[in-house]
Amino acid sequence: LSTVLRLMNLKAKYGWSYKSFIELLELLKLMLPKDNTLPDRHYEAKKVLYPMGLQYKKIHACPNDCILYRKEFESLRKCPRCGLSRYKVKDDGRSSDEDVVDKGPPAKVLWYLPIIPRFKRLFANATDAMNLTWHADNRKCDGMLRHPVDSPQWKKIDGLFPHFGSEARNLRLGLASDGMNPFGNLSTNHSSWSVLLSIYNLSPWLCMKRKYVILCMMIAGPKQSGNDIDVYL
Template sequence: MDRSWMYKKHNTLEYVHGVQEFVKIAEEYASKIGENYIVCPCYDCRNLKKFRSSEQIKEHLIRRGFKLGYDWWIWHGETVLTSNSTNQRECRKNVEKDQSNENNVGNDGDNDRLDEMMRDMQGDLNEMPQEFESFFASSGKPLFSGCSKFTKLSAVLKLYTVKAKNKWSDKRSTELLELLKGMLLIENELPCSTYECGASRYKQKGLDDACEQKKGPPAKLLWYLPVIPRFKRLFANAKDAKNLQWHASGRKEDGKLRHPVDSPQWKNINKKFPDFGAENRNLKLGLCTDGMNPNGNMSSRHSTWPVLLTVYNLPPWLCMKRKYIMLLLLISGPKQPGNDIDVYLAPLIEDLKMLWNEGVTVFDAHSQTNFTLRAMLFCTISICRKNVFMSHRTFLPIDHPYRKRKKTFNGKSETGVARLPLSGDVVYE
């Protein structure tokens, strides 16, 4: 579709008709995703403001014109694709391949799925518009003039993957970037250092104040990936929307514990909150976290804590697949978050509270209807500390080889014998 009219004079009939067509598409997209507001792409608002009235959007566009470079209407329903034609074809192939192999979630192949990542980032307009604009610009910018295989964003992500797989330090990866930038000879978009690659770093609003009020450590580097847009995207896929009701319509009920839906906890929740349990599409979620050292060096003073979410509405063969496990938070810093982890969970807690109290309007592609989605935290899985009872070797037979092992246990051999079990009367006394 020719969109040269977007940057012509605003008083021409062609421009006015184009604006009317754009507003119509924007209204259809807002209705499809259950949104009451439309993002304004005018020269002044720059997709950073939303309005309820489409007439106000139309007025802004006729008076002020479109923001520069908004040829792909990514904020109004169009698929995010790079400007390079080769990349467009590849993205379309990847999307079609992903849609035709939805049940084969174990075969990820070499598909970097940049378009999906961009759509995920695009979901929350208020939290990170500038960061998204930066990512979108990088996703459409060739690595160098004439390059059709890599964009700036795809090249950086692939180099990050190599860095992670080989456990390179920032210093070593910076040396590689400097070498590659010099080898390319011609002018290119490759960053000069690992630090420049992290262009999307930002602090969650209010996090510093919350840490200060708790008199805790200074805010760490926090990445929060909003969960609500991803729930909307799950329901926007007809097969996923159908699978999310498996717990109510597709499972085998034989009295056996095959899935969390068979547990007394699930049934008690539906009984205690009948309004929530009456809607099969309401989500029951599992949250888990644990710390790790991404550098693989136990002596390094660095800790990264990923916070993951799984949806228990899905069948058991899907809910633990990588495709459906959502990374919500990355907390990175020289120390573990400890008891202050609740401070870093604050943005997630706000979204979960809204999903429980108010809910959000979501389009269900399976039933082709809008409904109010609510969600609750069904369970949490966390590893806080590990208790080991060293004296239990006394229960082993007297000639058991474990009794003589020292290094494996507490550095001592075990020669004692466990006492006989106490009777009920003795315990009572």
Template sequence: MNRDYWMYKASRFSELYIEGVRTFIRVAEANRTSKGNESISWPCNLCKNFKTFNCTGEIKYHLLENDFVPNYTCWSRHGETLLDCGTTSSNININNSTYNNDSYVDEDDHHSNDNFNGMFDDIETNMGDVEQEKLQRLFEEVDSGSKFMKLDVVLRFINLKSKNGWSDKSFTSLLEVLHDILPEDNKLPISTYQAKKLMCQMGMEVERIHACPNNCMLYIKEFKNKHNCIFCGASRYKRKKDSDEVDDDVTKNGPPAKMLWYLPIIPRLKRLFSNEKEAMLLCWHSEERVIDRKLRHVADSPQWRNIDKKYPEFGKEMRNIQFGLSSDGINPFGNISSRHSMWPVLLCIYNLPPWLL
């Protein structure tokens, strides 16, 4: 039985929906028993999985009255994983018109609350038990009984800030005014720093790698404990005198002379594939692309076909990812005079539909 249909398209009073609710209650009870929990998260559109209760008799009533929380076809808060709920392209019944340029933007504008819940479910599915407990405690701490959750409100404000190009200073001023207008016991952040610190717990880590000030090497792998560049001998640290003593622990010798900020690729790809809609978009080049010998997409190019021929096993896998690398100012041979110290290097996913590239 397709969950996307009976949970969100069938009538709440139909036998199909009621039987589906009974199935959910059995799954939730089995998960509570196996983990030894006393309460169950309620996935109705009112409680949104943020509140837990001991009485399971009320769950059916809540789901009949309020529907399920949007985008909760994988019951991750009740013991399931993506493999358990069978999330594949064969059982996803979504109109292809959803993925045109306009509707994709409109969804981002008008359904931020749905995106918030979907993002939370995606995060939790890829977390270990320790990380899930931390995130659950975060939701328990911020739940003040209000109609809106603190994380939901902050997410909406952050989206507005990004969309309209607000500066950090203006955003802080807005939060301060709102904090003064709201009741005294409100928990709204009063600065951009506090808002970002709250949101970063739902994001992915960024690796900071020390680099040689002359761009000779990175201090990673077998070189992570080196104090000087093995090529030019420059110090790894910002120091007034190179002759100063250094501690064996590289974290105790002051700030690095130069640093590389690296956003790991694999966790981000896992996050994309954990979401049904995003996974469909990443497989568009294999499942939805029109193959008629016309150059409509990057996948129609001779270079793409050459890669598939050279690596046939890679080409047969529809979930393969092909990147385009671009940078503003790469100087591989060091023969360009420049005083810039920051060169952004970007990866573009070529598998996406043309309107998203």
């Protein structure tokens, strides 16, 4: 498990392609003793990591960001607000925006990465669990604004929800989002939006560390959501 996890971290860190990663797995498997259990396919490696809570969910979305196809909209084939098809319509010159397709690739997808399992893993680590209560146990209290906990907004939330504010381990999260082009310079018109969470319970020198910034959603393009991003939140 630890070997597969480190290999997957290296793949993500250095942007290895699937083909190069598979060839590396095959080479390592040949170098190890005959009865080793190292996976030799990327899919098999992901299956090893699945119990750790690193799974994701694909949720179909309206191309105009009207709705997510979940809960009461899960069985629909077109958007009840704008009427666009849930699935991609072939552009053969005869199709129109009013055409509806019953199956096929979705017109737009939200990739949701569950956050609760990752929070549980943080608290399962003794060092991280101690860091998550830094704002209550170790910060300097001198009346200066040194941390978000010193802000009027933090204190107002504690006043409105005293049961929540009385427990130092309850997480205070900051949300940020920005567009990115996953295709580099190959397609300047494509814009996918990542949604990130930062944990304000941590000390100022830790809360923006890569380890503690959590990717919770990726909103597929090709166009930006703009103010309609509220649908995904």
